[in-house]
Amino acid sequence: MNNQQDLPLKKDIAARFVPKVVALMVYLGTLCFVFTLFMIHSTKLWEGQLSTQLTLEIPTTHGHPSADLQSRVLHLLNRTPGIQSATAVPQKEIASLLHSLLGEKVDETLLSLPIIIDISLNNNEIVDIPSLETHLKNISSDIQLTDHRSWQAHVSDVIHMSVLIALVVTALVLFVALATTTFATRTSLLIHRQVIEVLSLIGATPSYIAKQFQMNALKQGLFSSTIGSLFAFLTFMGVGVLLEKIGLPFSIDSTFFSQALCVFVLAPFLTALLMMLSARFAVLITLRS
Amino acid sequence: MSEYIAQLVDLGHQYDEGSEIFKGVTFNIEKGSFHFLTGPSGSGKSSLLRILYLGLKPTWGNIRLFGEDPLRMKPATLPLLRQRLGVVFQEFKLLDHLKIIDNVSLPLRVRGVEAKRGYKQAQELLDWVGLGDCLMSYPSALSGGQKQRAAIARAVITRPQLLLADEPTGNVDDELAMKLLHLFEELNKMGTAVIIATHNPRLLERSPYPQLQIKEATINVIPNHRIGE
């Protein structure tokens, strides 16, 4: 004597295709959203690490450049308004960088390593780059100043753009899931119009009838989006393991992992809730018109 | 509060492209009254009942039901008026996918009555109309007369203020017809106004209730049909 289902909704054609569509959409949507989170997270990390905005290079022509040259340059830099700090990169670091690029066998003492100075800027002040360059040229004409800010800004733009695209795709996917629910509900209303007519004639309010549809959508939504989300989680873990094996420098740290986990856990509930609401509104709008 | 359960004023109806089935119909249904609705087949008995249970909007005229004007009410509030009615449809309109006990307790469920209480009442009523053995059957497994009794049980289970029954004894033998009429009379004694559309001459002969007689698209109220005939 199960009484809660006055409408035979479980036998609808819609009952067969809606869960599949929703599961797929939740799969794509959660992955897309987690990707967005990943991009935002990585960008933040990356931006945090990028304190160097300018680099200065003093090439050596014969043997090691003089320590005097280095100290004069540093002196100039530290007096320049807008520069927060300027530090020479230790020769060992440059050498290890060279080793990683050219192999261990290279004897760096045979190469003439340049002096590299990392410069961090004070974000509140503007550095007069042309005048700085002129001053540097006065010290030595070989000194090269490289500004990294333009390509950093460029990369940031690309990242922000891809975050935006991922968000739009997530929203689209959610929209498809809800549109499917609305469409299925409307079809169902048509299929069951005789039952609905009888229900209304014996005094059922639109809200009572809507409840039948919304409970159905809620159950359907919970079930199918849990499956979609579970598969998305497995894919996420799989991709993580794969990237680690390839040796790509993607770090899934605990903050990002817990954020992603939240998405995978919450997505089914949120989707089911939204599906329930869209079913309810579809019924109410149809019955009241 | 109005004395009348229902008032029809200068009501007329015409189905799309059909001829007028009602013209200038005016009558009142008092609280606790009992009427037969008569007229030849196709004269509009079902249509009149449909107008009264708000399943059909009349083309002309006004209705008041329980003092309210359903034609000017928001669609969302109509169910609340319908909850004060009980209807036995000519074609029963039982829900095929629900068991008989679920069909009969449905009006209570729709009104928010607790399931257990609904089943208890439905069971008592089904026992009374002789369907105690069919509680768990589906309508498709029932005969015409059994379905009709289930439909009657569903209509009276809420003890409505107005009961509209369309040929409620059309599919049962005379003995059962009289028993069902007795059920309507009992309900009427408790205050329900009753309108029964019927062809059954025996029902009319045995029961001295006034008639609403449809003739030439209008309705004559015959206070006591024995006198009128």
Ligand SMILES: Nc1ncnc2c1ncn2[C@@H]1O[C@H](COP(=O)(O)OP(=O)(O)OP(=O)(O)O)[C@@H](O)[C@H]1O
């Ligand atoms: N939905 C409809 N659309 C068009 N015409 C209809 C509709 N329903 C009924 N009619 C017509 O209205 C007239 C009255 O029909 P109605 O069913 O009210 O008669 P009735 O008195 O109940 O007949 P019966 O005794 O056979 O049940 C008939 O001529 C019928 O053809």
Ligand SMILES: [Mg+2]
């Ligand atoms: Mg009829």
